[in-house]
Structure formats: C-alpha cells, structure tokens
Amino acid sequence: MNENIVTLERHILEEQRKYGGRGDFSSVLSQLVFAAKIVSAQVSKAGLVDILGNTGDTNIQGEEVQKLDAYANNVFINALNYIGRVCVMASEEERDIILIPDKYPKGEYVVMFDPLDGSSNVDAGVSIGTIFSIYRRKSKGSGNGDVEDCLQPGYSQYAAGYIIYSTSTIFVYTTGAGVNGFTLDPAVGEFILSYPDIRIPERGKIYSINEGYYNYWKKGTREYIDYLKSDENTIKKPYSLRYIGSLVADFHRNLLYGGIFLYPEDTKDPKKPTGKLRLLYEANPLAYVVEQAGGYASTGYERILDIKPRDLHQRVPLIIGSKLDVLEYEKFAKRNNM
Ligand code: AHG
Ligand code: MN
Ligand code: MN
Numbered sequence: 001m002n003e004n005i006v007t008l009e010r011h012i013l014e015e016q017r018k019y020g021g022r023g024d025f026s027s028v029l030s031q032l033v034f035a036a037k038i039v040s041a042q043v044s045k046a047g048l049v050d051i052l053g054n055t056g057d058t059n060i061q062g063e064e065v066q067k068l069d070a071y072a073n074n075v076f077i078n079a080l081n082y083i084g085r086v087c088v089m090a091s092e093e094e095r096d097i098i099l100i101p102d103k104y105p106k107g108e109y110v111v112m113f114d115p116l117d118g119s120s121n122v123d124a125g126v127s128i129g130t131i132f133s134i135y136r137r138k139s140k141g142s143g144n145g146d147v148e149d150c151l152q153p154g155y156s157q158y159a160a161g162y163i164i165y166s167t168s169t170i171f172v173y174t175t176g177a178g179v180n181g182f183t184l185d186p187a188v189g190e191f192i193l194s195y196p197d198i199r200i201p202e203r204g205k206i207y208s209i210n211e212g213y214y215n216y217w218k219k220g221t222r223e224y225i226d227y228l229k230s231d232e233n234t235i236k237k238p239y240s241l242r243y244i245g246s247l248v249a250d251f252h253r254n255l256l257y258g259g260i261f262l263y264p265e266d267t268k269d270p271k272k273p274t275g276k277l278r279l280l281y282e283a284n285p286l287a288y289v290v291e292q293a294g295g296y297a298s299t300g301y302e303r304i305l306d307i308k309p310r311d312l313h314q315r316v317p318l319i320i321g322s323k324l325d326v327l328e329y330e331k332f333a334k335r336n337n338m
Contacts, residue, residue, distance in 0.1 A: 008033055008171060008182040008191035015175060024085045025134075025175075028109050029159070032132055033171060033191060035079035039072045039116075039130060040169040040184060046122060060095040060313055061278075062271075068122050069093055072115035072130060085109055087137045088145030090312055092281040097312070099144045106142055109158070110135040110149045114281035117162075118246025127166035129248025133285040134159040150312060154284035154305035161289060164248050170194070172252065174292040179255075195256070200295040203235065204258025204322040208243045208250040216266035220300075220336030224329050247277065251286050251320065255293060260325035264300060264333075265317045274299075275317045279309055283318045296323040300333030 009030065016026045046068060057065045073093040080086050081100050085107035089098035092114040100106050111134050118128040136158050137149045161173025169184040171191050181195030207228055214222060228239045242259070244250050250261050265275045277283055287297030287304035297304040297320040307316065319329050 006193035008193070011180065011182070011193060015177075019175075024107060025109065025158070027083055028080065028085050028107075028111065028134060029173070031079045031083055032076070032111075032161075035076045036130065036163040036169065036171055036191075037184065037189060038075050038079075040163070040165050042071060043068065043122075043128065043165040044169075044186075046125075059093050061092065065093065066116065066119040066122050068128075069116045069119045076111075076113055076115050076130070076132075080111055083107070086111055087139070087143070088149050089113075090150045090280060091115055092278055092313075095312075097145070097147050097150055106144055108137055110137055110145055110152075112150060112280050114278065117248045117282065118244070121244070121246050126244060126246060127164055127249035128246050129162050129164040129252075131162045131248060131282055131285050132160065133157055133280065133288070147312065150280065151309040153308050154279075154287055157284065157288045157305075160285035162248050162252070162285065164252050166249060170252070172198070172255075172289065174289050176292065179289055179293045198255060198293045200255050200290060200293045201258030201322055202294070203324040204254060204260060205239050206242050206254055206257060206259030207239045207325075208241070208254060208259065208261040208321075209263070210243060210245075211241065213266050213268055216268040217264055218266075218333075218337040220332040220334070221262070221264045221329075223336060224332035227332070247282055247286070251290075254321045255290065255295070258322045260319065260321040260329065262329065263318045265337075272315055274315045277315060277318045279304070279307060279314045279316045280312060283316050283320075286318075286320055290320055294323065295321055296326045297321075298326050298330055300330055300337060 012026045054064045054066050059065050082104045084105035086109050087106040090112040113132040135152050137145050139146050159175045164170050172181040179198040182191035183194040184191050263275050263277045283304050299317045
C-alpha cells in the first residue's frame with residue numbers, strides 16, 4: 001500500500017495518537033464512517049430498490065418522511081447505540097432525545113444528526129447528504145444522557161462534519177484542528193484523503209438562496225441580494241446564483257469554491273418565522289466546519305456557534321460561507337431587518 005494513501009481510518013488513528021485519546025472518540029467516528037458507507041450503498045441504488053418515495057408519515061418537522069430519511073436515521077442510530085461510547089443521541093427525524101437501550105453500556109459522547117439532508121431531492125437523483133455534530137456529555141454519571149446534553153452551544157462541539165452522497169461520496173469533518181475531506185473508493189470500501197486542510201476563500205463569487213421567496217424576505221435581505229446583482233457591487237461582479245436545494249451540496253461547493261449560502265428568516269410560514277433550517281442538526285455542525293476552514297456562519301445578527309439552544313428542533317436563519325460575504329450580509333440585515 002502506497003504510504004502516501006491516507007485512509008480515513010488511518011487519519012482517525014493518527015489524530016488519536018496526536019491528542020493522546022483512549023480511542024473512545026475514534027470508535028464513535030469509525031461508526032459514523034461505517035454508517036455512511038451503508039447509506040451511500042443504498043443511495044447509489046435508490047432507483048433500483050424500494051427505497052424511493054415517502055413513507056406516508058410526517059415527522060416532528062411537519063415534513064413528509066422519505067423512505068431514505070427513515071432508513072438513514074435507523075442506520076446511524078443502530079451504528080452508534082451499542083458501542084458503549086454514546087450516552088444520548090438526537091435526530092432531526094425524532095421528536096425526543098434517543099436514549100441508549102438498557103442492555104448497552106453508555107459513554108461520554110453526545111451525537112446529533114440530520115440523517116438525510118436534501119431528501120426532497122432523493123427521487124430526482126440530486127446530491128443529498130448527512131450532517132453530524134458531536135459533543136462531550138455534561139451530565140454526571142455513566143448512565144443515559146439527557147436533553148441538556150443536547151442543548152449545548154455550538155462552540156462546545158467536540159467534532160462536526162457531513163457526508164455528501166453525490167457523483168462520489170465524500171466525508172468531511174473537523175475536530176477543531178482544521179477540516180479534511182475523504183472520498184470513498186467503492187472498489188475497496190475505504191474513504192481516502194482527497195481534500196487535505198480545506199480553506200474557504202475569504203470572498204466568493206457564488207450566492208445560494210431560494211430566490212422564489214424574494215417577496216417573503218425582510219427588507220435588508222432583499223437589499224443585499226439586489227446589491228449583489230447591481231453596479232454598486234464593485235467587488236466582484238457578477239456573482240453566480242447556484243442553488244441545488246440540498247444544504248450539504250450547496251455548502252460543500254461553496255466551501256471549496258468560496259461563496260455565501262443564505263436561508264434567511266422569511267414570512268412564508270408563520271409557524272417558521274426564523275426560517276427552515278435546524279440549529280442542532282444543520283446550522284451548528286456546518287458553522288463549526290466553516291469556521292475551522294476560515295469562514296463564518298451567522299443568523300445575520302449573531303454568530304451561530306454562540307447561540308444557546310432552547311429546544312431540540314429550534315430553527316435559525318443560516319447565512320454561511322466566505323467570511324467577508326457573510327459579514328457584508330450582516331451589515332444589510334442589522335441596518336434594515338431589525
Ligand atoms: P432536509 O431534507 O434535511 O429537511 O433539509 C432540506 C433543507 C436543506 O437541505 C435545503 O437547503 C433546504 O431544505 C431547501 O429548502 P427550500 O426548498 O425551502 O429552498
Ligand atoms: Mn436537512
Ligand atoms: Mn433531513
């Protein structure tokens with residue numbers, strides 16, 4: 001084996017040696033890698049097996065549950081609940097926290113995830129993903145964790161990352177010492193280091209937003225998008241609009257190329273005044289990744305990672321990507337959205 005080939009397993013081991021861990025975190029991450037391979041195998045043949053379409057249920061978000069949502073959710077729960085390293089989980093697909101079954105030992109870590117992001121795109125074969133966030137437990141003892149373990153601010157994440165199931169399956173994560181990406185080689189079933197030390201450009205030329213909601217946005221948001229397209233924008237014209245409708249895919253492209261993704265608050269759904277995206281399962285983990293790559297993530301008014309979560313399914317406006325672009329949006333939002 002060429003010693004320059006760094007598999008994700010090797011990277012996890014080397015990180016463990018570097019930080020002198022006992023291997024508990026490594027086994028949590030390795031199980032996430034295993035679950036990602038399982039989901040990737042199903043996604044790649046989604047059109048061939050009965051895993052497309054919806055289950056007929058609606059989840060806590062009030063959204064139709066796609067079969068792949070439910071499938072991926074179970075894969076990640078079952079990959080983590082028996083290893084004795086996790087004390088509690090939470091999922092975008094589950095109303096309450098997920099306790100570890102009595103028959104299994106509990107551990108020090110809290111794992112939360114959006115098991116399948118972009119699920120409305122599944123039937124069309126468009127890129128989708130999984131987003132995960134890992135904390136150390138705050139609750140005392142060695143039994144089950146509790147909801148407070150899940151409501152920690154984003155800056156205390158121990159690790160975070162995502163998997164994108166696309167033309168290739170890529171596993172991107174950070175443990176607070178930079179961001180690395182690994183591409184799955186299906187021939188050997190291993191993730192191989194393909195994007196070492198990812199850095200997002202300070203300013204991009206791409207903006208990602210659902211322009212169909214223009215009339216629902218607040219004034220400052222409309223003004224910012226108008227500005228990007230106007231002659232006033234002397235920085236870099238023209239920005240290109242790229243919006244796939246899968247957060248992980250839009251985020252991953254902007255992370256590599258530079259750019260800004262916006263899911264601002266809008267007046268479309270009075271039940272969701274702060275926008276659609278979830279703090280625990282989407283905003284916090286991607287905010288950790290983007291800041292570790294030199295970018296920034298904000299609600300338009302405050303840093304995402306500083307928010308003290310109120311509840312498991314709290315939604316926040318998410319403005320994320322190249323630092324100078326996000327800071328520029330904040331000027332418009334603070335001036336005319338407040
Ligand atoms: P999920 O499939 O986990 O519910 O997430 C879907 C999200 C996100 O992936 C994407 O950015 C956004 O929904 C698109 O929403 P709109 O269709 O309202 O633009
Ligand atoms: Mn999602
Ligand atoms: Mn989802």
